[in-house]
Amino acid sequence: MEIALENAMPSYSGGLGVLAGDTIRAAADLRLPMVAVSLLYRRGFFSQHLSEDGSQTEEPVVWKVEDFLKEESARVTVPLENRRVELRSWRYDVKGVRGFVVPVYFLDADLPSNTEWDRNLTGGLYGGDSYYRLCQEVLLGVGGVRMLRELGYTDLTRYHMNEGHAALLSLELLGEEAVKAGRTAINGEDIEKVRAKCMFTTHTPVPAGHDRFPIEYLTRVFPQQSKFFDLKDASVAELVKRSLQAEQNYPDLQEAAARGAHLNMTYLALSLSTYVNGVAKQHGVTSRQMFPEVPIEAITNGVHAGTWTSPPFQQLFDRQIAQWREDNYSLRSALGLPPEEVWSAHLIAKHELLEAVREKTGLSLDEEVFTIGFARRATGYKRADLILSDLDRLRQIAKNAGHFQIIYAGKAHPNDGGGKDIIRRIFHAKKALRKAVPVVFLDEYNLDLGGKITSGVDLWLNTPQFPLEASGTSGMKSALNGVPSLSILDGWWVEGHIEGVTGWSIGEPRRTMDTDIATDNAKEAESLYWKLENIILPMFYKEPRLYIQIMQHAIAINGSFFNTQRMVQQYITDAYLR
Numbered sequence: 367m368e369i370a371l372e373n374a375m376p377s378y379s380g381g382l383g384v385l386a387g388d389t390i391r392a393a394a395d396l397r398l399p400m401v402a403v404s405l406l407y408r409r410g411f412f413s414q415h416l417s418e419d420g421s422q423t424e425e426p427v428v429w430k431v432e433d434f435l436k437e438e439s440a441r442v443t444v445p446l447e448n449r450r451v452e453l454r455s456w457r458y459d460v461k462g463v464r465g466f467v468v469p470v471y472f473l474d475a476d477l478p479s480n481t482e483w484d485r486n487l488t489g490g491l492y493g494g495d496s497y498y499r500l501c502q503e504v505l506l507g508v509g510g511v512r513m514l515r516e517l518g519y520t521d522l523t524r525y526h527m528n529e530g531h532a533a534l535l536s537l538e539l540l541g542e543e544a545v546k547a548g549r550t551a552i553n554g555e556d557i558e559k560v561r562a563k564c565m566f567t568t569h570t571p572v573p574a575g576h577d578r579f580p581i582e583y584l585t586r587v588f589p590q591q592s593k594f595f596d597l598k599d600a601s602v603a604e605l606v607k608r609s610l611q612a613e614q615n616y617p618d619l620q621e622a623a624a625r626g627a628h629l630n631m632t633y634l635a636l637s638l639s640t641y642v643n644g645v646a647k648q649h650g651v652t653s654r655q656m657f658p659e660v661p662i663e664a665i666t667n668g669v670h671a672g673t674w675t676s677p678p679f680q681q682l683f684d685r686q687i688a689q690w691r692e693d694n695y696s697l698r699s700a701l702g703l704p705p706e707e708v709w710s711a712h713l714i715a716k717h718e719l720l721e722a723v724r725e726k727t728g729l730s731l732d733e734e735v736f737t738i739g740f741a742r743r744a745t746g747y748k749r750a751d752l753i754l755s756d757l758d759r760l761r762q763i764a765k766n767a768g769h770f771q772i773i774y775a776g777k778a779h780p781n782d783g784g785g786k787d788i789i790r791r792i793f794h795a796k797k798a799l800r801k802a803v804p805v806v807f808l809d810e811y812n813l814d815l816g817g818k819i820t821s822g823v824d825l826w827l828n829t830p831q832f833p834l835e836a837s838g839t840s841g842m843k844s845a846l847n848g849v850p851s852l853s854i855l856d857g858w859w860v861e862g863h864i865e866g867v868t869g870w871s872i873g874e875p876r877r878t879m880d881t882d883i884a885t886d887n888a889k890e891a892e893s894l895y896w897k898l899e900n901i902i903l904p905m906f907y908k909e910p911r912l913y914i915q916i917m918q919h920a921i922a923i924n925g926s927f928f929n930t931q932r933m934v935q936q937y938i939t940d941a942y943l944r
Contacts (some may be wrong), residue, residue: 367506367531368411368491369404369470371458373814375434376410376427377472379491380743380777381839382569384813385930386528387460388670388839390470392930394462395672395692398938401519403510405502406431406456406472409490414777416809420793424780426490431456435472442512444505446587451487452479453509455517463672463691471517473509492779497586500579503631504587507534511542524942527566527639530577530631536560536638541594551593554601557638565941566639568632568662570836571652572747577631581610582623592619609634636660641941645837648860651877652833665940666858667837668933671697671925674843676718676821678711694929697846700921705914712824712848712917719822722815723773726808735804736770736906739823739849741811741840744778744785751788752829754795754805755891761802763895767903771804772827775811775819816840821847824906826869828853829894831885832876835859841869845924848917852897854890862924869920870897 368383369390378384386402393400410427417423435456443450455471462468475488487501494502510532514522527533543556570576585592595618597603603615606622611630616622636642636657643663644650650664671694675683683690686703690696700708713733720731731737742748753772754760764770774792778785789807796805808815820826820843828841828851835857842858844851850869853859855876863871873890876883906913 367404367503367529369402370813371460371470372434373812374429376429377404377407377491379411379779382529384816385569385667385669385839388668388673388930389934390460390468391462391670391673392668392934394460394466394468395464395931396934396938397462397464397466398468398934400468401514401522402468402470403506403514404470404472405491405506406435406474406476406488407491408474408476408488409493411491412777412780414809414811416789416793416807418793420790420807422778422786422789431474434458438471438517440513440516442509442516444509444512445590446484446501446504448589449481449484451475451484451505451509452477453505453513455513471510471513473505473513475505496577496579497583499577500583500587503531503534503577507532507536508538511535511538523563525564526937526941527564527635529567529569530635533566533631533635533638536564536634537594539563540638551596551599552602553596553599557601557605561638561640564635564639565641565643565944566635567643567645567665568635568653568836569645571649571656571834578628579631580623581619581627581629584629585619585623595619605637608637632657641944643941646858646861648833648856649836652836663940665933665936666861666928667839667842668927668929668931669839669842669846671846671929671931674817674820675846676711676715676817678714679821679847682707682711694931695926697926698922700848700918700925703918703921705911705918708848708917709910709914715818715821715847716824717822719773719818722818723806723808727806729804729806731771731773731804731806732769736768736825736903737823738770738772738825738827738852739819739844740772740827740829741775741808741816741819742828742838744776744788745782746784746788747831747834749829749831749887750774750776751791751795752887752891753827753894754792755887756895757795757798759895760799763899763903764803767899768907769803770898770903771806773806773808773819773823775808775815777811816843820844820849823849825849825902826851826853827894828859829872829890830854830856832856839928842924842928845920845928848921850916850920852894852902858928862928864919864923866901867916867919868923869916870902872897 368378370378370383370387412424415423438455458470460468476485539560540552544552610627644653646666653662826844838857841851852870873893
């Protein structure tokens with residue numbers, strides 16, 4: 367649904383899109399014959415504006431598609447209600463480190479042959495009501511397969527669905543199999559053939575990440591397809607029952623619609639995939655508990671090392687670690703880097719960040735003061751304000767252990783009132799703390815600003831509510847730049863954390879089966895405060911060589927492993943060649 371490729375291309379909202387872009391870059395580096403498909407959003411996600419009290423307002427992003435993408439001549443149509451929606455595609459080439467290209471195709475419905483409503487389907491990302499969203503997913507899934515065929519991709523062997531948004535591609539593949547066999551209805555044989563080609567990655571343990579649509583919407587979108595599912599076929603009946611999460615079989619989809627049934631896109635994708643995975647080992651466990659009837663593997667996410675390593679560290683690695691771009695594993699030799707060069711590279715990245723802060727806010731932060739970074743989508747479970755639970759305690763820590771400052775960034779979804787409240791609370795705390803603990807919140811969080819924050823702070827803070835962090839990748843970006851993490855043991859940090867070596871944990875380790883134990887915010891805030899006051903700040907100010915050792919371990923242990931090069935290689939061996 368979203369792919370982040372360039373800062374000035376608003377084709378993404380956050381982590382899912384950034385991960386997709388990093389995956390494609392790694393595939394190009396590894397010369398993997400892959401093609402990627404998404405939708406074109408002419409209004410982008412949104413431009414964020416924050417008022418004096420932290421209230422967020424949004425505006426559409428105006429961008430010139432032709433400046434970034436090349437229009438293809440291919441055209442396809444997709445049935446929608448009783449209309450045919452025409453689609454074109456725009457191409458973007460992702461070039462790998464050895465010059466190999468992976469093309470990305472953005473589907474666009476903004477054509478004169480379409481109605482205004484249909485043209486607007488490729489207007490905004492994650493906008494509109496749920497019917498609008500379903501129609502977008504029809505264009506992505508059904509239109510995506512048809513466009514690939516029209517562009518000449520007729521011998522693809524695997525279809526990798528990222529989240530349930532793309533699940534309708536499986537219905538298009540089923541239709542192709544039925545047509546090949548001279549039928550209009552699908553059967554069990556078609557299901558097996560399609561299942562062998564598809565794989566599915568689930569990225570979230572949060573219910574909002576799993577789309578559900580009333581079957582009534584589906585029968586409205588595809589009125590001519592009432593005979594597509596032969597429900598007398600046991601395999602087809604079972605597929606429909608599972609995808610609807612129904613207790614019983616329905617005689618037909620009209621009856622299912624009349625009884626208020628819903629299509630769960632995640633269950634559709636699960637049911638038609640030969641390989642399913644979560645995005646961290648812990649998330650694999652969580653996903654198996656959510657979907658106990660499905661074998662779910664885990665491939666831990668990564669970030670693209672060449673993209674997220676800051677220029678000063680790129681130059682240091684180029685000098686000291688030959689071939690690190692082609693072979694990210696070689697970053698493990700960061701333990702042998704001259705400590706003074708590591709610190710020098712870090713100070714350059716920190717200066718760049720604080721310059722960006724000054725340009726955006728007019729505030730000049732002190733480059734010698736310990737700087738904490740927190741930049742994520744602003745939403746409840748990520749708990750951006752956990753560190754602000756006790757402002758008096760923060761003042762005391764700054765007085766007793768050493769001064770520190772906090773840099774925030776992140777957008778709240780336009781409909782996420784709770785996320786917007788969190789931003790306002792941070793602004794309120796910022797005013798209350800004043801000079802005792804300087805706090806800044808930077809608007810317009812994007813790829814460029816994300817890169818500056820993850821590389822320029824001295825500590826990466828991550829405080830999700832367990833077990834709702836599927837993976838998280840910001841801390842991986844920081845690790846590539848020698849920035850250690852202070853984080854809840856959830857998502858990737860369960861695997862990347864070695865206490866006092868790659869960073870520090872907040873609270874105790876937990877297992878997924880502990881979810882019935884309520885999260886104790888006060889206890890976790892206390893753990894955060896204690897480590898900041900008694901371990902991290904004293905080490906930074908009094909034992910800088912020890913702190914630099916931790917920075918080097920962050921690169922050598924986490925940077926060398928939590929990258930998309932390793933991740934894509936794992937997808938190749940575990941899923942694509944399966």
